Amino acid sequence: MTTRMPSHAGRTEAARQVTRQPSLLEVSGLVVDLPGPSGGPEIVRVVDGVSFDVPAATTVGLIGESGSGKTMTANALIGLLPDGAETGGELRWRGADLLTATPARRRALRGHEIAMIFQDPLAALNPTQTIARQVGEILRRSGRPRDEVRRRVIELLDRAGVPDPATRADSYPHEFSGGLRQRAVIAMALAGSPALLLADEPTTALDVTVQSRILRLLRSLQDDDGLAMVLVSHDLRVVAHVAQQTVVMYAGRVAERGPTNEVLHRPAHPYTRALVQSVPAVRTRTAIASPLPGTPATPANRPSGCAFHPRCPLARERCKVEQPLIREIAAGQWTACHYAEELQGVRHDPA
């Protein structure tokens, strides 16, 4: 029936990419199983065979509707999944597999190599500790002297765009506006000098003007400081603005991925195309938004075959029974659709 072989797909990709640029992080065939709701016996595969690479100093955008598994993927990358979660596949950090690494080894990477900023910037800060204390914690715990930590905290806040950092450092989170809190959270994530920053919806909770400033900050972290990023967002415009690579997720799987330009301007997957068409500014400035028809599939009740088939205008019988394998449809552009060539037009790839 179904011919799902994520790990096989992952390996062939990894082999290809060795010949391209070296990656900081290689995700191949990543699987996350969560215990079902109310601790029931059934397990939900919330991330199902996700593969992508994060090259150094590159931003990878992770987009998809609510519940598509973006947060779970990001949490799996840093190793902070809910209790009872099981992971599978491979997660290679500078070549070494993280999923089989000891907990101590994974912890040592956290903050120092891979840092994460969480969705809600107020909830992400401890309400009873000053900003300075929280930003400097990772430095203090690695044994730096007090005044050096202090100096570095002020530098970090300054880098993250907190005005008057020397005084504001001693504020508590509730004394900061939403935008400032997000800057503080970014400063906190930068404190351990990580090579990769995972940012889960870093601008969603903020108002529009603040959003664009935070995005500019994230961009400059990549451009000027060489930080690699995985940027989770359900907002295509955010991803289009910041990410060089885009991964489109649907119901816990990758629908399509590749260079942002290709994926957003020449989508080969019907889902990506629908996403793009639902956002006017991405395609042309004048197009009218067409909301995505149908309701999103969730990992808990994922349709058979291609999970997108109930909503797909191109779906036929085969899509209901056979899960499409992800394949390279154009240079660097990978699509999981049986009929990707139809959208891609004349292009053909002997994949």
Place this chain on the structure above:
Amino acid sequence: MIRLIVKRLLIGVLVMWGAASVIFLIVRVAPGDPASIMLGPDADSEQIADLTARLGLDKPMYVQYLSYLGDVVRLDFGDSYRLGTAAMPTVLERLSATAELMLASTAIAVIVGLTLGLLAGARPGSITDRVVSAISIALQSFPTFWVGIMLILIFAQALRILPSAGAGSPLHLILPAVTLALPFTAVVARLTRTNVAETMREAYIQTARSKGLSERQVLLGHALRNSLIPVVTVVGLHMGGLMGGAVVVENVFAWPGTGSLIVDAVSNRDYGLVQAATFLIAGIVMVFNLVTDLVYSQLDPRIRLDGAS
């Protein structure tokens, strides 16, 4: 901070005035004529009239009230007619034994309760958690006097390792303090458990983990203090309530504190003593509440800010 203290003290004065007035009313409203009860069934009407006049009970109510308030301000509650000593100093003399008992109990409850609650709350649903919860529920459901008697039977009668009654040595303190502490320990443990478990689900705990902290560092560095905030309030409020438990425990263990004094005074209608003791207890509870508020505001910066504005 200063403003907060001043504000709370002013409120405290009002509360004490209210407490004094209630005490005044209750004593007047209680059935029976104080003078005839004090003098006993053999007294003649002349003696009763004489004592009534000496106590000022023949004056109009508002005059009695004003002169009573004047006395209260000077902490003068008259004499204990039975002991023949000034009421307030007599109560105060017994207070140190009660304070000793309450402090020992609170220390036990806080240390043991916090530790158990922290262990249970760090891993909800674990064996530790379930054992702690079961013990807490059991401890809270046994009446204090029964627990006291059980402890006497076990440690004083059967094992003969601890004295069952009286005071005078640290050993004497153990059984009454433990008896008084047990239900309190259960309250602290359960509350700490709930708060720690809840705090560990907060997003900032995940942030702390993302900095590479170990579970222990997360627990002690981020979860502990924040889960303690509500616990402090309950401990503070409960210490007032501990006075009630102390009355029972002091009687079970013949502990020479205010609690056993009050029981004597009430059963003998020793109004001077009753008034002095109730007023003092109201004062102590008020001070506990004040201290609770201050500690709370120190722990939670959001409160600190609100209090100052």
